[in-house]
Amino acid sequence: MSATDALTLRLTRRIHADLTLDVELDLNRECGVVFGSSGAGKTTLLRLIAGLERPDRGRIQLGDTVLYDDRSGLNLPLRERRIGMIFQDDLLFPHLNVAANIQFGLKGEPRMRAKARMEEVAAFCGVSQLLERQPATLSGGERQRVGLARALAPRPRLLLCDEPVSALDITSRHTLIERLRTVQQAEAIPILYVTHSTAEAIALGSRLFLLANGRIIDRGPPLDVLAAAGRGASTWFEGVRNLFRGRVESHAEDRGETRLRLIDGPILVVPFHDRPPGTSLAVEVRGDEILLAKGPIEGLSARNVIPGTVDRIVTHGSEAEVLVQTEAISWIVSVVAPAVTALALAPGSHLHLIVKARSCLILDDGFRDEPSKNII
Structure with missing residues (x-):
């Protein structure tokens, strides 16, 4: 990945009669957090970047690759965007063991190379000891770490995370957040992480994008943005x-x-x-x-x-x-x-x-x- 391999976008998408997503954003090889209340448009933003939904207009670019451009009519399909995703639901294949789940995205790779990559991502996601296990035997935190390893295996150029720890206990939350930080350093890719949790935003983000009513109303270091957000900000820092x-x-x-x-x-x-x-x-x-x-x-x-x-x-x-x-x-x-x-x-x-x-x-x-x- 080159130093210029950053995510840049400006897009508009009407979500419903009372909410239009109108966002301009840039993200380098760092972890950016999209923070806001439920219904602000956070998940829709990730789906538009991934190619699961189409903007009404705008442009999305990852490094030198244009993913979407309304003027030219370009709209790369999800499979060509090289974007990894993890969600609240890990979506593991129940009939495959952990090793096979991680290697699923490596189809077409030479066997030994695929195995080596599987073992590499398993190690820094903390699931090396689980490779022979079936998903049904894993805890929620273990399943999410396996989901993270599977998303990383094909070497994505961008990782999108949609509240992946919301259903986990506090220990598993911290474990996954630490693994994400390790991943960002090891893989040197941009990570865009969606949450409405202050603790997660401060824990993970080098930059925070404050989303309200479909628009980014502030951006910068998480503490600074949250402190400047006005009334009610003090309650956001409880339990930091x-x-x-x-x-x-x-x-x-x-x-x-x-x-x-x-x-x-x-x-x-x-x-x-x-x-x-x-x-x-x-x-x-x-x-x-x-x-x-x-x-x-x-x-x-x-x-x-x-x-x-x-x-x-x-x-x-x-x-x-x-x-x-x-x-x-x-x-x-x-x-x-x-x-x-x-x-x-x-x-x-x-x-x-x-x-x-x-x-x-x-x-x-x-x-x-x-x-x-x-x-x-």
Whole structure:
């Protein structure tokens, strides 16, 4: 894929009498999130890009390839667009095992090459151990990761995701989101992800496209767009979470706690987790469970006091999100806006994060040792 292999589009489609989709959008090799309430036109936008529906007018281009152009009458069929898709329903073939499902899109490839590609995508989607299983024996999260691997197997130039985690439990949601981030880095393709969940938008997107009544009304870094969206924005940030990868370093002798070394980050003391040292784990910490402090710190019951530096502050009404850098990873901390003034916080300020061990939730294991990133 070349550096210019980006998605660019402008299109119009009348959905019904009260809603016309009128969108202009560009996406490079990054993960863009289309965010908006139900009925805003998010799913229709993906279907138009994929070729499942036809715009009334406009142009859709992927790199040097024009997918649709109303002036010339060009409208490439879905099979020629080289676009992968995952939806709420994984749509796996029930009569095929996982390996055969993943290889389905590789028909026509030499046998050994197809097998090698299947094994490659299975590995970074985290389903290598499931290849002989039938879909009916898989959990919802496992099925979605298999669906992701199947979508990626033919080497698509673009991946479209329509709320793929909406039916999953919280652990499976985070696992799939982490896999999508891994996929984007490994395959270096544009990903366009549709959601109405703030947590997902912040977790995955490098850019957010805010869709309302069929039009993109703002675009940019997710935190900035959501904070600028006006009334009700503060409720969008409730439950914002940090998600990190780490390795078990040691356990307390009384089995009361576990020391987890975050990848490219500090030690984090978490509740005891019965895994041997060296095990890869994912840990979640809610942004509103973290305290900020300046000056000498002593006499605390909290097990984690971590030095850091303020990177950025985003204020929205009476609330604020503070991005704090600790070693090579960043945290997002939710505070009330007056705390920013009281602590004299500004980019470059030195402070400490105070995190209770019981605020750290272990979610999953099996992640590769890659640089940790939080949900932003």
